[in-house]
Amino acid sequence: MGYADDPQVRTMLDNLPAKTGKSLEAWFALIGARKLEKHGQIMQLLKGEHGVSHGFANTIALLYRQQAEGGPVADDELVRAQYAAKPELKPLYDQLVAAVGAFGEDVELAPKKAYVSLRRARQFGIIQPSTKSRMDLGLNLKGQPASGLLIEGDKWSGMCSHRIELHGPEALTPEVLDWLRRAYDAAG
Incomplete structure (x- = not known):
């Protein structure tokens, strides 16, 4: 089971647009456009520049990096x-x-x-x-x-x-x- 299959993460993803103003795909596009790879850099962008709460920023960063590395580890x-x-x-x-x-x-x-x-x-x-x-x-x-x-x-x-x-x-x-x-x- 991957991180995104976790029921708590699913709930966060369902609430993501309402809480952050963007879908997961939109956040991925923004991170990709900035060519960020490190977790800390992504967190700084999301929290510092876009005011995303820590929990949502961490989830977005983890899922982005997981996707960039070819998917979840079995x-x-x-x-x-x-x-x-x-x-x-x-x-x-x-x-x-x-x-x-x-x-x-x-x-x-x-x-x-x-x-x-x-x-x-x-x-x-x-x-x-x-x-x-x-x-x-x-x-x-x-x-x-x-x-x-x-x-x-x-x-x-x-x-x-x-x-x-x-x-x-x-x-x-x-x-x-x-x-x-x-x-x-x-x-x-």
């Missing part, structure tokens, strides 16, 4: 790149994906450059290979106090309220799966 390529230098963590990733897939057919995996987002009606977690020997399982469990393996994650990631550090396939214990299931249930 999901499997993003995952492959995440584990290229951390192959010992790939079996753990595969186990997590299988476990979360067993929760229900409504689970969506959305690979990004550095992690894989886990979604249902909304995001309930992320899988991130943080070091060569540690994977972080970020979970959205708002209001849940830290407990045992469950670490409050505010300082780690603004995307998740908690995280669990995993070191190898043997780390996928019933307790970890229980926390993952709770996050999944809360996102429904």
